[in-house]
Amino acid sequence: MENTTPNKAPYLEMKGITKRFPGVLALDDVDFSVELGKVIALVGENGAGKSTLMKILAGVYEKDQGEIFIEGNLVDIQDPLSARNLGVRVIYQELMDIGNMDIAENIFIGREKRKGIFVDKNAMHEEAKGLLKRVALNVDTRTQVAKLSIAQRQMLEVAKALSLDAKVIIMDEPTSSLTETETKVLFGIIQRLKEDNVAVIFISHRMEEIVHISDEVAVLRDGKMVGKLAKEEIEEQRIINMMVGREISDIFAKEDAEITDIALEVKDLNTDFLKDINFHVRKGEVLGFAGLVGAGRSEVMRAVFGIDKKESGQIYIHGEKVEIKSTVDALKHGMGLVPENRKEEGLVLGMAVKENISLASLKKLSQFNFINKKQEAKLADDYIKSFQIRTPSQEQLVQNLSGGNQQKVVISKWMAMEPDILILDEPTRGIDVGAKKEIHLLMSRLAKQGVAVIMISSELPEIIGMSDRIVVMHEGRIKGEITQENASQENIMKMAIS
Amino acid sequence: MTDKTIGKQNGFTAAVKRAVKSSSFNIFIVLLLMSIAMYIVSKPFRSIDNVLSIARNFSTYAITGIGVSMVIIAGGIDLSLGSVFGFAGVIACMGMVNLGWAVFPSILLGLAAGAAFGLFNGMLVVRAKLPPFIATLGTLSIARSLCYILTEGYPVTGVPTTFLFLGQGYITGIPTPIWMMIIVAIIFAVFLNNTITGRRIYALGGNEEATRISGININRVKLLAYTLCSLLAGFAGIITASKLGVGQPTAGQGFELDAIAAVVIGGASLDGGEGTVTGTILGAAIMGVLRNALVLLSIKSHWQSLIIGFVIIIAVTADQLKKSRGK
Numbered sequence A: 001m002e003n004t005t006p007n008k009a010p011y012l013e014m015k016g017i018t019k020r021f022p023g024v025l026a027l028d029d030v031d032f033s034v035e036l037g038k039v040i041a042l043v044g045e046n047g048a049g050k051s052t053l054m055k056i057l058a059g060v061y062e063k064d065q066g067e068i069f070i071e072g073n074l075v076d077i078q079d080p081l082s083a084r085n086l087g088v089r090v091i092y093q094e095l096m097d098i099g100n101m102d103i104a105e106n107i108f109i110g111r112e113k114r115k116g117i118f119v120d121k122n123a124m125h126e127e128a129k130g131l132l133k134r135v136a137l138n139v140d141t142r143t144q145v146a147k148l149s150i151a152q153r154q155m156l157e158v159a160k161a162l163s164l165d166a167k168v169i170i171m172d173e174p175t176s177s178l179t180e181t182e183t184k185v186l187f188g189i190i191q192r193l194k195e196d197n198v199a200v201i202f203i204s205h206r207m208e209e210i211v212h213i214s215d216e217v218a219v220l221r222d223g224k225m226v227g228k229l230a231k232e233e234i235e236e237q238r239i240i241n242m243m244v245g246r247e248i249s250d251i252f253a254k255e256d257a258e259i260t261d262i263a264l265e266v267k268d269l270n271t272d273f274l275k276d277i278n279f280h281v282r283k284g285e286v287l288g289f290a291g292l293v294g295a296g297r298s299e300v301m302r303a304v305f306g307i308d309k310k311e312s313g314q315i316y317i318h319g320e321k322v323e324i325k326s327t328v329d330a331l332k333h334g335m336g337l338v339p340e341n342r343k344e345e346g347l348v349l350g351m352a353v354k355e356n357i358s359l360a361s362l363k364k365l366s367q368f369n370f371i372n373k374k375q376e377a378k379l380a381d382d383y384i385k386s387f388q389i390r391t392p393s394q395e396q397l398v399q400n401l402s403g404g405n406q407q408k409v410v411i412s413k414w415m416a417m418e419p420d421i422l423i424l425d426e427p428t429r430g431i432d433v434g435a436k437k438e439i440h441l442l443m444s445r446l447a448k449q450g451v452a453v454i455m456i457s458s459e460l461p462e463i464i465g466m467s468d469r470i471v472v473m474h475e476g477r478i479k480g481e482i483t484q485e486n487a488s489q490e491n492i493m494k495m496a497i498s
Numbered sequence B: 001m002t003d004k005t006i007g008k009q010n011g012f013t014a015a016v017k018r019a020v021k022s023s024s025f026n027i028f029i030v031l032l033l034m035s036i037a038m039y040i041v042s043k044p045f046r047s048i049d050n051v052l053s054i055a056r057n058f059s060t061y062a063i064t065g066i067g068v069s070m071v072i073i074a075g076g077i078d079l080s081l082g083s084v085f086g087f088a089g090v091i092a093c094m095g096m097v098n099l100g101w102a103v104f105p106s107i108l109l110g111l112a113a114g115a116a117f118g119l120f121n122g123m124l125v126v127r128a129k130l131p132p133f134i135a136t137l138g139t140l141s142i143a144r145s146l147c148y149i150l151t152e153g154y155p156v157t158g159v160p161t162t163f164l165f166l167g168q169g170y171i172t173g174i175p176t177p178i179w180m181m182i183i184v185a186i187i188f189a190v191f192l193n194n195t196i197t198g199r200r201i202y203a204l205g206g207n208e209e210a211t212r213i214s215g216i217n218i219n220r221v222k223l224l225a226y227t228l229c230s231l232l233a234g235f236a237g238i239i240t241a242s243k244l245g246v247g248q249p250t251a252g253q254g255f256e257l258d259a260i261a262a263v264v265i266g267g268a269s270l271d272g273g274e275g276t277v278t279g280t281i282l283g284a285a286i287m288g289v290l291r292n293a294l295v296l297l298s299i300k301s302h303w304q305s306l307i308i309g310f311v312i313i314i315a316v317t318a319d320q321l322k323k324s325r326g327k
Ligand SMILES: Nc1ncnc2c1ncn2[C@@H]1O[C@H](COP(=O)(O)OP(=O)(O)OP(=O)(O)O)[C@@H](O)[C@H]1O
Pocket: A021, A022, A024, A025, A026, A044, A045, A046, A047, A048, A049, A050, A051, A052, A053, A390, A391, A399, A400, A401, A402, A403, A404, A405, A430, A432, B327
């Protein structure tokens, strides 16, 4: 565990790193170093440059200026392969595994074990089994990766890194799609990595986690390294202040709104996975959906919104029975949905920020099928300003934005549509504290205006702070309902697990 | 004040900047270099007649290319358009010759015949959920076969001379097909850039699932894209029939490859979501100048396809390289 080098020089050092994208100075003369056997947290607001810095370390982006040293030696990281050979391994914000392969194939892709000219499947499955055990992933190595949950896929990524004998493991928002329990498992693994003398770089927007797991915190703001905190200095409020450069409180609170008529009621909804789903949400209300990942919360919303097929069940909107067979029907009845996976379901990555924001409201922005481009630009501008979306212009392609800013674009798109009933599936995933507060405020404001809001979240403090009522799901069924007064992390978890 | 924040630039220099940045600019430079090279080495290339004849020839590629570009932008592909091109030409001529219809209704009949095949393609993709490649490959065969069945393999002759104006005539000294190309280009550039439907075609090709979740009827968008594609292929086929003066059942064989090549050279991505009308016209122009050059330089016809094949491969490779470097 102890670093044996006498002068205790850091294992890996990045010096004077600068990176410029068209219109954006993403990194400005950044110094960053890591030591073996330590967890260093890299924090900052959306678009601060965290992912960019890590992508440079991983050989995905080329740096404009700066040097990288490993054990004091200047190294040249040109591409992902050279980073891998130097023992640097990244677990990305976006999952990158190949869905139609099985687990063992995925772990050994590109370096398959061989027996003569044949692939030695048995040996691969044997070793994969051992690796899965190390990350506490309890599935058969022949399972197709597409069948795993996001959390399990993340664990698989860690297993892959372990099999590559990585010295430095970078985790870019690994917990953003994990539940509490799964996060605990991941932290157990990180602990073990430390004991194996691996350096872990950990990126997250969740302060409790950072305080809990890190030995050191490095803070980026607007592409500059603004400071470092040693273990004993790590404290939530202090990190936040350094990140945003101003005071901000991290509490969720829904303001009181007048809760009136039932806006949406779902009766006896069944699909091949969901059983007997019954719930309603009123105007002015925020209804929280809690449960473990895989409990079926997103599936409920997908069925209600007309994305997935229903086997049976009725939907009433403002007291009237309606048929929702497709998303077109859903929008017609004033529903909006911020989906769970922004890249697959939320955004057209190759389109401009502006065009993504307006995509669900084109009818409103047009006369006789012709888009009023001035109105469209103004709409986009309004949302870019009010959500502080960090982009050089509204013409920027969404794929060039940071993860959190992409999420803001998805939310803007559905806000722009002005729904009566708004469903948000993990709306603050990957969003920094400031913006998170912004989104909570917005939800609160919408409820005040009489919008019925449904929010799925795996973050219990968020659920408890924002919801008037909480529906708890487990394995495709609704286990029960808790009012805000009675809500606590313990009783929600108890319901969600049993 | 808002002008700046909106990011819109005004003035001539800004317009130039935007043009240089746009994806079509590289293709334009290639076209320019090719033309300059030809201008230097070949005397006959320099005549205005030659330039007009090149433009007349590629205008049908451009019109068809604009059609198929919509399908490609929407994330699909249409291999049937060469056959639909031939079929529409044959039907229009048969309207005049066999049914004795007037010129204009016959043209409409030909267009309707083309569009019908597009609708058929669209239904196969949307309802039967066939991969576009397979569906339109089937249509390629069916439409061509219908050309032969209806004509028994003989060209449809005896069209009225007024019909010939579409392919052979001139308006203010410029061949009619070029005017047709310009009109089609303007209409569809406006359609793709300024209408809801156009925007949805791009969104669909960029991310089908996100587009569906945005409450857009993606099936309708697909049907429309295939229909418009075949409509324009049919229009090009009718222009060609007029140029030839007969309805050739063999017209447009292999045409799909040239049209798709023009679109791809013009910067569209076969993955969908990308492509422009300007790019497609420039792509068609490159193909046109190239074919003309090969003839003027007396390259043996056996070699011509080989060279064109390489040009397509080089153009697409260059585009891929540019994209992967941008990441
Ligand atoms: N490929 C790219 N092209 C253009 N700009 C980019 C590109 N990648 C990142 N940027 C810009 O660089 C800046 C830093 O982005 P980065 O992804 O590093 O942020 P981040 O700190 O990881 O944010 P988040 O917490 O939202 O993930 C942002 O302004 C982003 O828009």
